[in-house]
């Protein structure tokens with residue numbers, strides 16, 4: 001069961017004696033965002049801050065960001081100049097900002113606006129299931145500092161929540177972001193009652209486009225990241241059970257006549273849909289770079305969402321699908 005790169009956990013308790021009779025350096029943790037996942041993340045973290053004597057929960061220098069992605073720019077603006085110098089961040093947020101100069105990952109937005117290092121945590125993590133302590137896994141993506149990654153792993157890991165770390169922050173974050181677009185496609189398939197083979201095909205094509213897009217954006221993205229919890233496992237759970245799939249199913253059942261805004265308000269009761277806005281953001285990037293034809297699934301999902309195509313178009317592009325082969329470190333099309 002142990003993931004390939006599971007990091008060791010130091011068992012400490014508040015009653016442990018420090019072997020060198022030194023006061024342990026304590027980290028202080030706060031969670032920014034109180035939605036479904038933010039609340040469950042706070043539960044995981046709280047159990048570990050009690051268990052290990054190296055964490056507090058006030059005057060934070062470890063910041064956990066977990067809000068819908070569209071709010072992060074405003075939240076960062078309000079935090080500028082208010083953080084401790086030794087602050088570290090982790091983003092559990094799936095999505096990206098698209099600016100004129102190109103796509104900006106949420107971890108980059110946090111790092112640049114707040115001037116702090118930012119890791120990411122992504123995985124097959126539907127919050128309701130983790131809330132009732134059903135076993136699942138997650139992946140921490142880090143840039144350079146493995147010690148910090150280990151600290152995040154220690155903060156989140158429980159016997160029912162297994163966390164491993166990989167040195168590929170962009171790969172991990174893009175997996176978590178792009179799978180929501182594929183889940184919208186999977187929801188259309190469900191709404192049209194096309195069956196499991198079709199849904200599996202959409203997931204496979206989607207995974208291929210996720211990998212190609214990620215490698216074109218960042219040549220450092222590793223193939224192995226797609227086999228971690230943040231990759232194929234998150235794709236599967238989101239296409240089977242997530243909110244994006246659910247709303248897209250309702251959209252297709254209604255023949256595209258009820259908007260996603262209306263369905264989101266009615267079905268999610270305050271939660272935010274990420275896949276539709278991510279599909280638009282991905283489309284903007286593809287369109288700007290002249291890559292629309294290379295990503296037929298991502299392109300079609302967006303065009304269905306905005307009513308340009310019927311939901312049935314989700315399976316009407318295969319004959320014209322360009323083939324692309326990926327090599328480590330780059331993407332080549334033929």
Ligand SMILES: NC(=O)c1ccc[n+]([C@@H]2O[C@H](COP(=O)([O-])OP(=O)(O)OC[C@H]3O[C@@H](n4cnc5c(N)ncnc54)[C@H](O)[C@@H]3O)[C@@H](O)[C@H]2O)c1
Nearest residue numbers: 033034035036037038066067068071093094126127271272
């Ligand atoms: N819910 C899950 O199962 C799950 C799992 C993994 C990752 N995620 C990701 O975690 C992030 C948060 O998802 P969630 O389900 O916890 O949130 P959610 O969809 O339940 O959103 C509600 C939360 O958003 C924040 N919010 C709402 N309006 C705001 C505003 N105007 N300004 C600032 N903040 C505002 C508040 O914290 C609120 O509680 C998303 O990026 C999501 O993709 C969610």
